Amino acid sequence: MEPTAKLSKKRISESTIHRLSLYYRTLSLLEKENYETVSSKELAKREKLTPAQVRKDLSFFGTFGTRGLGYPVIELKKQIASILGIDRQWRVALVGVGNIGSALVSYKEFSRQDFHIVKLFDNDQRKIGSNHKGIVISDIKNLETELPEAKIEIVIVAVPATVAQYIVDDVVKAGIKAILNFAPVNLKVPDDVYVRNENMSMELEYLSFAMVNEHPKKKVK
Amino acid sequence: MEPTAKLSKKRISESTIHRLSLYYRTLSLLEKENYETVSSKELAKREKLTPAQVRKDLSFFGTFGTRGLGYPVIELKKQIASILGIDRQWRVALVGVGNIGSALVSYKEFSRQDFHIVKLFDNDQRKIGSNHKGIVISDIKNLETELPEAKIEIVIVAVPATVAQYIVDDVVKAGIKAILNFAPVNLKVPDDVYVRNENMSMELEYLSFAMVNEHPKKKVK
């Protein structure tokens, strides 16, 4: 059976998309390990999920498997890449070349998946004009003109919480529709702009909660 | 009415805990803005949630509000801190003082919430023994002895994916029960060890998905 991309009307849940990211990562690994096919059972085991969950997630987008055999690793990986939109390059700009910002510029996982950070912005006069890992740092004042010029599609915000909203206002004015925010603050943006927040304390706080509450862990089969 | 800490048997959902983190952050802000009380309505507006959601979340842990008035900002903040276990210091070690690792050492949001990074480990001979932001970097070979010596309770793993599992095996042997993992890999740990993963590509991939699928956004009231 040909893998078919379902033209789905149904709303896909955030969890499903996040799991697709996990499947994609694991499929890359399986490819390296020279697996030709993989069952929902094996995939589930590696992600600590149920096989039914894996099958249901994939079934929202089409039928990719063969009964009795499983899923073709390379083909499924391609299909998921296409679903996630990571089968193409994304031009990304990063605002705020501080501690976290610089770390993200060198973050291999981004470039490996064709998220290319091609522009940097900062407000520090000492940094502006200097070369950081092959990219000249622009003045944050020029966001509105330089983002469209550079055909940027996604902006990563890694500035202090106190100024994040002002930066984002400019980013939105520049016509950007997708923002990844590392500042610990709730950003206000128009309805048609996507914002995702990366809150690194949250998971530490979850650990803290789990420990003080001796929260029962999910059983691992 | 006295705020009471409910001795809840019921399992609390991950989402509720994550929202408590958000409430905590917003309450800190409200405190700075000199609010004495806050209604579930106001809190919900700031987090883009419903008032019922806020009240339900809090109700799992006790009754903290006053009818007709709302919640006392300072008191509620204290209560949430106590629920999350962030009303005390946590001794944290960080393994892997690379790009991301160094950024985390200086991450203000951690220290502001009493997560204290007091030990650093690396495998790079040039780094071992050197002083990084006031902390001498230890040899990664000594994890098993030095983690208990330093009374570490939480370990942040910021090493390459290829070595993460080996590191974590040592960390577990050292008796650590809580791990925050930045390596893009699924770690295997015993049942009684908590692992939370910080996967920074995931949210970028979600943005990518949203854009290529013109995913309808949640309506904002």
Place this chain on the structure above:
DNA sequence: ATTATTTTGTGAAGGTTTTCACATAAACAA
């Protein structure tokens, strides 16, 4: 004091997500 207003806390309803269970289909073995 009495009434109107505000806002919590919470069962019940409604909605969403996950798991179950099985018909179906392909592969493999004899």
Place this chain on the structure above:
DNA sequence: TTGTTTATGTGAAAACCTTCACAAAATAAT
């Protein structure tokens, strides 16, 4: 060729989470 095994795809059931709606309690107003 036929039977056995494996493993998908998917409705239906179960579990889980969010929202509704309202009684209850406190404040504020007259």
